[in-house]
Amino acid sequence: MSKQPVHIARRDLDDCRVPLVNEPLSAGQAERLAPSFKALGDPVRLRLLSLIASHAGGEVCVCDLTDAFDLTAPTISHHLKVLKETGLVSAERRGTWVYYRARPEALGLLSTVLAVPQEAAA
Amino acid sequence: MSKQPVHIARRDLDDCRVPLVNEPLSAGQAERLAPSFKALGDPVRLRLLSLIASHAGGEVCVCDLTDAFDLTAPTISHHLKVLKETGLVSAERRGTWVYYRARPEALGLLSTVLAVPQEAAA
Numbered sequence: 001m002s003k004q005p006v007h008i009a010r011r012d013l014d015d016c017r018v019p020l021v022n023e024p025l026s027a028g029q030a031e032r033l034a035p036s037f038k039a040l041g042d043p044v045r046l047r048l049l050s051l052i053a054s055h056a057g058g059e060v061c062v063c064d065l066t067d068a069f070d071l072t073a074p075t076i077s078h079h080l081k082v083l084k085e086t087g088l089v090s091a092e093r094r095g096t097w098v099y100y101r102a103r104p105e106a107l108g109l110l111s112t113v114l115a116v117p118q119e120a121a122a
Numbered sequence: 123m124s125k126q127p128v129h130i131a132r133r134d135l136d137d138c139r140v141p142l143v144n145e146p147l148s149a150g151q152a153e154r155l156a157p158s159f160k161a162l163g164d165p166v167r168l169r170l171l172s173l174i175a176s177h178a179g180g181e182v183c184v185c186d187l188t189d190a191f192d193l194t195a196p197t198i199s200h201h202l203k204v205l206k207e208t209g210l211v212s213a214e215r216r217g218t219w220v221y222y223r224a225r226p227e228a229l230g231l232l233s234t235v236l237a238v239p240q241e242a243a244a
Contacts, residue, residue: 020168020171020172020175020176020229021172021175021176021224021226021229022176023172023176024169024172024173024176025168025169025172027165027169030165030166030168030169030172031165033165033168034162034163034164034165034168035163037159037160037162037163037168038159038160038162038163038164039163040156040159040160040162040163040236041156041157041158041159041160041161041162041163042156042160043149043152043153043155043156044152046142046147046152046155046156046159047146047147047149047152049142050142050143050145050146050147050152051146053142053143053238054142054143054144054145054146102143104143104238104239107142107143107236107237107238108236108237108238110236111233111234111236111237111238112233113233114162114229114230114232114233114236115229115230115233116175116226116229116230116233117226
């Protein structure tokens with residue numbers, strides 16, 4: 001088994017780091033952003049992401065994630081793959097297990113897209 | 123035709139206003155948040171939302187939204203309904219047309235859920 005980090009499918013989102021309340025998204029920006037929001041549009045994936053992102057040390061073994069849900073390992077693996085393919089988490093295989101980390105730059109970008117002026121959010 | 127504001131299906135998200143990097147989401151929180159992210163997981167809905175949210179005056183007639191896309195009016199209406207049902211926009215019928223507004227408190231809440239400490243987002 002490879003010890004290389006699992007490669008992350010990255011889409012270029014650099015030009016999307018603008019609140020959508022500021023100006024209309026282009027069709028291209030919307031096409032590139034939508035898969036990330038779609039990945040978050042599932043309760044199991046949201047919980048997986050928050051378990052990974054909030055974990056002390058920033059890293060979680062897939063073995064610990066599987067234990068946290070009443071779901072089969074292949075189902076958890078499928079959801080983790082979706083999170084990885086959209087760049088929301090990264091994964092590294094070490095020995096038997098794969099270890100997951102949240103990618104704060106990806107979360108931060110999506111947070112920025114949805115940001116509103118503070119006085120409007122109250 | 124009614125002149126009453128179209129009622130918005132609201133889910134109680136008040137207890138979800140916490141960054142998911144801070145602590146794991148509960149199953150209940152994830153269930154309530156996921157539909158909003160799913161609504162954003164479509165490029166047409168993202169563009170519609172940004173067109174509405176960034177519009178001068180904060181309000182857009184459905185007639186102007188339909189003109190901005192190479193899609194049929196029923197398709198646009200379907201996407202607007204999804205945005206409305208998740209509370210991301212509000213709608214008000216006045217005479218012939220329905221007028222849409224973004225709901226900044228809903229956008230702000232989702233932005234907060236995805237927020238990361240500034241030094242981590244670079």
